[in-house]
Every structure is written in structure tokens, then in C-alpha cells.
Amino acid sequence: MNHTEWNDIFALGDDADPDDRKKADEHLLTCDECQKVKAGFELFKEALLDDSEEEDDPKVREQVLAAAQAQLDGWVRARARRVAFLVTLALGLLVVGVVVWYRSKAGPVERRLELGEEQLTHGDFEGARKTADEVLSAPDLPEAEKARALRLKERAR
Amino acid sequence: MCRGVCEDESAELAEHYNKTEDKGAFAKIYELNWRCVRAYARRAAMLMRAPPHEVSTDYGKKEKKKKPITQDESRLSEICSSVWLAALQGIRGFKGKVCFRSWILGITRNKAVDDVREFTKRAGDVKVDALKVELGDARAVSAKQHKLLLEDVEAACESLTEDEMRVVFMRFWEELTFVEMAKELGITEGAVRHRIKLAFAKLRPELLRWASLGLPAKDKGEQ
Numbered sequence: 001m002n003h004t005e006w007n008d009i010f011a012l013g014d015d016a017d018p019d020d021r022k023k024a025d026e027h028l029l030t031c032d033e034c035q036k037v038k039a040g041f042e043l044f045k046e047a048l049l050d051d052s053e054e055e056d057d058p059k060v061r062e063q064v065l066a067a068a069q070a071q072l073d074g075w076v077r078a079r080a081r082r083v084a085f086l087v088t089l090a091l092g093l094l095v096v097g098v099v100v101w102y103r104s105k106a107g108p109v110e111r112r113l114e115l116g117e118e119q120l121t122h123g124d125f126e127g128a129r130k131t132a133d134e135v136l137s138a139p140d141l142p143e144a145e146k147a148r149a150l151r152l153k154e155r156a157r
Numbered sequence: 158m159c160r161g162v163c164e165d166e167s168a169e170l171a172e173h174y175n176k177t178e179d180k181g182a183f184a185k186i187y188e189l190n191w192r193c194v195r196a197y198a199r200r201a202a203m204l205m206r207a208p209p210h211e212v213s214t215d216y217g218k219k220e221k222k223k224k225p226i227t228q229d230e231s232r233l234s235e236i237c238s239s240v241w242l243a244a245l246q247g248i249r250g251f252k253g254k255v256c257f258r259s260w261i262l263g264i265t266r267n268k269a270v271d272d273v274r275e276f277t278k279r280a281g282d283v284k285v286d287a288l289k290v291e292l293g294d295a296r297a298v299s300a301k302q303h304k305l306l307l308e309d310v311e312a313a314c315e316s317l318t319e320d321e322m323r324v325v326f327m328r329f330w331e332e333l334t335f336v337e338m339a340k341e342l343g344i345t346e347g348a349v350r351h352r353i354k355l356a357f358a359k360l361r362p363e364l365l366r367w368a369s370l371g372l373p374a375k376d377k378g379e380q
């Protein structure tokens with residue numbers, strides 16, 4: 001091998017073929033020029049990687065740590081928003097569930113009376129009167145519902 | 158992946174930061190890495206043959222004197238800021254697949270190159286010759302300490318192309334394997350090996366000279 005070929009093996013370092021590296025190490029023991037290249041390379045690498053004289057800029061540190069704090073605050077806010085959204089969603093679903101449940105629990109007389117109220121609200125007096133009559137014609141009508149039906153009929157007149 | 162024995166405390170801290178949202182963890186990451194980020198930003202700017210530029214004086218006037226980026230602390234600070242802010246933005250995506258140092262130095266390289274590219278566009282026709290640095294007092298210190306300075310590295314790297322310099326930096330600074338470098342650069346592993354060999358061959362005369370003298374040639378002459 002000539003110097004250029006040894007040079008290539010040194011260049012690849014740990015990634016060179018292990019057999020080639022072994023040969024190169026043996027060659028180094030006897031070759032003055034390659035020893036110098038290797039020594040020069042170590043100097044080069046040391047200078048290239050030397051960071052001992054770097055000085056931190058306090059402004060950069062301050063800015064970076066402030067940005068980190070802002071990021072954390074942002075994450076906390078985003079999480080709070082997510083939680084608030086989920087709580088609102090859960091409450092909404094709860095309300096809807098309660099209404100559906102209440103409606104499903106309410107008897108036919110109750111629903112007819114509510115319909116009469118709605119008709120009244122929309123100005124359908126005729127419809128409201130009819131609904132009230134239907135309710136009043138029901139057998140075994142409790143007193144409270146009877147009174148409400150009469151009030152509805154009265155208001156629809 | 159980091160090739161050395163990499164305990165990677167920063168990766169653990171990043172994971173901790175993401176999980177617990179503890180600002181202290183990020184402060185510690187900064188503490189562990191600011192030095193290598195700044196040093197690498199200084200060197201990575203060499204990749205693009207960063208042109209020198211006018212410097213503002215204390216009175217707000219523009220000095221005629223040109224200053225290379227490797228010596229421009231305020232501009233390096235700007236690059237470092239943008240590196241750390243980008244790291245903050247991307248830290249949730251850091252999954253520890255590479256060592257933290259490689260990850261943040263990859264960001265540093267890109268930011269430094271972007272900065273120089275942007276600056277070059279604005280600087281227009283600044284000549285590359287203007288990059289050469291006045292060695293002055295710093296060189297005298299180097300001679301005493303018997304070690305090379307960044308300026309020596311810069312001078313030696315002048316013979317390398319941007320691509321060759323890039324693989325040298327990725328190899329020694331970011332500690333990437335050839336496979337990772339090939340992936341990052343979008344070339345084959347063989348091409349990466351070829352570039353490394355070529356770079357090393359070009360550096361050889363300078364390496365020989367340094368080793369023969371024990372010091373950079375100019376220093377030895379000065380002694």
C-alpha cells in the first residue's frame with residue numbers, strides 16, 4: 001500500500017475495515033510520515049472540536065429560558081382549554097340526557113299539555129283549545145292536570 | 158446514533174421536560190449544550206464560506222471594517238437563539254432515536270447555513286478573500302499554548318469544497334455514522350466515504366506540516 005491508501009484508512013477511522021485498521025496500526029509503528037499525518041490529524045480534530053473558549057451570551061440564555069416558560073404556559077393553557085371543552089361537552093350531554101329522560105318519563109297527559117302550551121305560544125288558539133279538550137276528556141284525570149287543562153283552555157279562548 | 162459511549166443526559170432531560178413540563182429540565186439541557194451549540198454555529202458558518210459584513214459601532218454608525226462571522230459574537234448569538242427556539246419547538250418530536258447532541262447540532266448546522274445563505278444574498282458581491290482573518294494577539298496566545306486555533310482550521314479547510322467540509326463536520330461534530338450522513342445528505346454511503354477520503358487527502362499536506370512543526374507554520378516562524 002502507498003501513503004494515499006493508508007491515508008484512506010485513517011480517514012475512515014472506526015468505520016474502516018477492522019483488518020485494514022489493524023494493518024494500518026502496524027504500519028504506523030514503522031512509518032514516520034503516516035505518524036505525522038495522524039498526529040496532525042489529532043491536532044486538527046482537537047482544534048475543530050475545541051469549545052473551551054466559548055462564552056455564553058446572557059441575552060440568549062434569558063431569551064431561551066423565557067421562551068421555554070412561554071411554551072410551558074402555552075401547554076398549560078392548551079390543556080386548560082381542552083379540559084374546559086370536555087367539561088362543557090359533558091355538561092351539555094348531561095343536560096340533553098336529563099331532558100330526554102324527563103320527556104320519556106312524562107305521561108301522555110303531560111305531553112299533551114306541553115303541546116297545548118306550545119300551540120298557544122305560536123298563536124294556534126284553535127289547536128290549543130282542542131288539545132285542552134282532549135286532555136279534559138281523558139278518564140281519571142288528576143286534579144292538577146285538570147286545572148292546568150282548564151287554564152290552557154281559558155287562555156286559548 | 159451517537160457512536161461514542163453516550164450517556165445522553167440531555168435526552169433524558171428532554172423526555173423529562175416533555176412529560177413533567179419542568180422548566181428546570183430545559184434550563185439544564187441549555188446548560189449542558191450551549192457551549193457546543195455556539196462553537197458549532199461558529200464553525201458551521203464556515204461551510205458556506207460566510208462573507209464578512211459591516212459592523213455597527215457603539216454610536217450606531219456602520220464601520221467600514223469587515224468582520225467574519227466566526228468572530229461576530231452578536232450574529233452568532235442570533236444564530237444560537239434561533240437554534241434554541243427551533244429546538245424548543247421541536248422538542249416534543251425528539252424521541253431519543255439519535256443522541257441529543259447530534260440532534261441539536263443538526264439544527265445548528267442548518268440554522269448557521271441558512272443564516273449565511275440569507276446574509277450572502279444581502280451582502281451581494283463580497284469577495285471570499287475578505288474572509289481571511291487577522292490573527293493578531295490571539296495567534297500569540299496560541300503559540301504559547303501549543304495548540305491550533307479556529308483560524309488554522311479555517312485556513313486548512315479553504316482547500317475543501319463545501320460538500321467535503323460538510324461531511325467532515327457531520328462526522329466529527331455531530332458524530333453521525335456514514336449511513337446517517339448518507340440519509341441526511343441524500344447521497345449513497347459510498348459517496349460519503351469518498352468525500353471523507355478526499356477531504357482527508359486534501360488536508361494531508363497541512364496535517365503533515367503541523368505535525369512536523371508541532372505548531373502551525375506561521376507560529377513556529379514567529380517564535
